[in-house]
Every structure is written in structure tokens, then in C-alpha cells.
Amino acid sequence: MIYIDVEKKLFSSSGEIDLKVNVKIKKGEFIAIKGSSGSGKTTLLRIIAGLEKSKGEIIVFDKVWQNEKIFLPPQKREVGFVFQDYALFPNMSVLDNLLYVNKDKKFALKLLEMVDLISLKDRYPQMLSGGQKQRVALIRAIIKKPKILLLDEPFSALDPIMREKLQNDLILIHKEFKLTTIMVSHMPSEIYKLANRVVTIEKGEILNISSAINSLLGCKGSEKFxxxxxxxxxxxxxxxxxxxxxxxxxxxxxxxxxxxxxxxxxxxxxxxxxxxxxxxxxxxx
Structure with missing residues (x-):
């Protein structure tokens, strides 16, 4: 079980808000976080990863990552983080980008096979398309064998065909490595396809936690849609x-x-x- 109970003061375009999140996540779940811009979604991911400090505690499978006395740095949190901007090393080949994180070449080649990039292993990031870069970024996060995979709107800049391809890759990877995944997304179809549960955050507070179908398809009264x-x-x-x-x-x-x-x-x-x-x-x- 992952237990997250954190607070942090944020400054958004609409003014000062208090991010307050209390949620429990089971091992192997795929959680989507949705909400309007500036509601604290990305900040929550950064807090989980240890990239930002906050009040409260984070306990991951009985190991304390954060409380009043303990604050594990990012490199000790066993987190894989996929950003929107890929964050690949431009002076390293695709394979070297992976081996920089984990020297297990056999595992790196397996991951490249899984996402159909084995033939591009010696290319540099500037020689790749946006979709190819995002696949490299995804498996680079996986090669760490993280306990939690964090995704910050990773496919938002891609065209629909490539976005669907990467969603399918992510489903395969999530199941293959029995990951616990937390993804920020604003796309209903993506959330519906990938997530077990949806956490809706507005102005720093959780409004609702429910299944994807209830979160996205729920209607009031006799509304048909x-x-x-x-x-x-x-x-x-x-x-x-x-x-x-x-x-x-x-x-x-x-x-x-x-x-x-x-x-x-x-x-x-x-x-x-x-x-x-x-x-x-x-x-x-």
C-alpha cells in the first residue's frame, strides 16, 4: 500500500491555494489525476518524487519516504518520472541514455524490443521523432525498476495515432512489470483507457476519487450524456x-x-x- 498525506502552499494564476492530498494507492494500480490547470497536479507528482518538499508523510510499501523527521532524496525513492519534454541526454545514443540509468544492457535491449526501438538504439535524440523520444523517455524511467511510475501528461504533444501507440505500450509495460503508476492527464479517452481509478483535484483539494467510468461518464438525473x-x-x-x-x-x-x-x-x-x-x-x- 502507498499512503500519501501531504500539504503544500501553492501560488497559481488564480492566487494562493493550499494543496492538501490524502490518498491510499494499492500496489499495481494505475491512478489518473485530473483537474484544471494550476490545481496542483504536477506539484503532487514532484512531491512524491522528492523534487519538492511539503508537510506530511509518504509511506511506500511500509518504507517511509517522508515524514517530520525523514526526507528521502529523489535518487533514493525508487521512482520513475516521465516528463512532457523527454529530458534525454542529447550527446548520448538511445542505448546509452538507458545505460546511464542502469548498466544492465540485456534489460535495456529487452525494453527497446518492447517499444519497437531496437533498430534505433545507436541513434541520438535529435535524430528521433517526438513519439520515438517519448518511448525512450518511458523505458528510461522503467529501466530503474521503480516502485512507482510517475507520468506528467507524457503524450499530450503527440498526434492521435502516436498517442494511441504509446498508450498501448504503456499498458503492456504497466502489466509486464507490475508497476504502480500515477499519471496526470487532461484527456478523458486516455484516462478511460489506462486508469483503474481517477483522482480529481481542484484548487489543491481532492474533489472525488472514483473509477474511471464513474468519473468520466457520470451524469446527473436523467441526463443521457x-x-x-x-x-x-x-x-x-x-x-x-x-x-x-x-x-x-x-x-x-x-x-x-x-x-x-x-x-x-x-x-x-x-x-x-x-x-x-x-x-x-x-x-x-
């Missing part, structure tokens, strides 16, 4: 008012009433749902 998007324009077409909404990087047009037009503005985050066969749009927050 509910999705979230951002208004990027409101236009007039003949006698209709139309809101142009960005939903998952796709634009949709939604007819809104005169009242809704008065209540909504460009930049608003809205929830779109159906109820009794009618489409409803409401401002979030």
Missing part, C-alpha cells in the same frame, strides 16, 4: 444564436437561446448535456 468544452465564439445566423465550442480539439456549433446568449461569453467553460431529448448548455463554476 454530459461533455465539457470552451466557447470560442458566439455568432448570429439568421434568427439563431450559435455558440462555437471547442470540445476535445474539435469545434461544434450549438444553438443557444437569447437568455443563454446573455449569460454566456467567449472563453467560458461550459457543460453540454441532454435531458428529455433537449440539448442544454450551462456555464461551469
Amino acid at each position: 454530459s461533455i465539457e468544452g470552451k466557447i470560442i465564439d458566439i455568432i448570429k445566423a439568421d434568427i439563431l444564436n450559435i455558440a462555437i465550442i471547442d470540445i476535445g480539439n474539435k469545434l461544434v456549433e450549438v444553438v443557444i437561446s437569447e437568455y443563454e446568449k446573455e449569460q454566456l461569453k467567449i472563453g467560458d467553460i461550459v457543460s453540454i448535456s441532454t435531458k428529455a431529448f433537449n440539448l442544454n448548455i450551462s456555464k461551469k463554476g
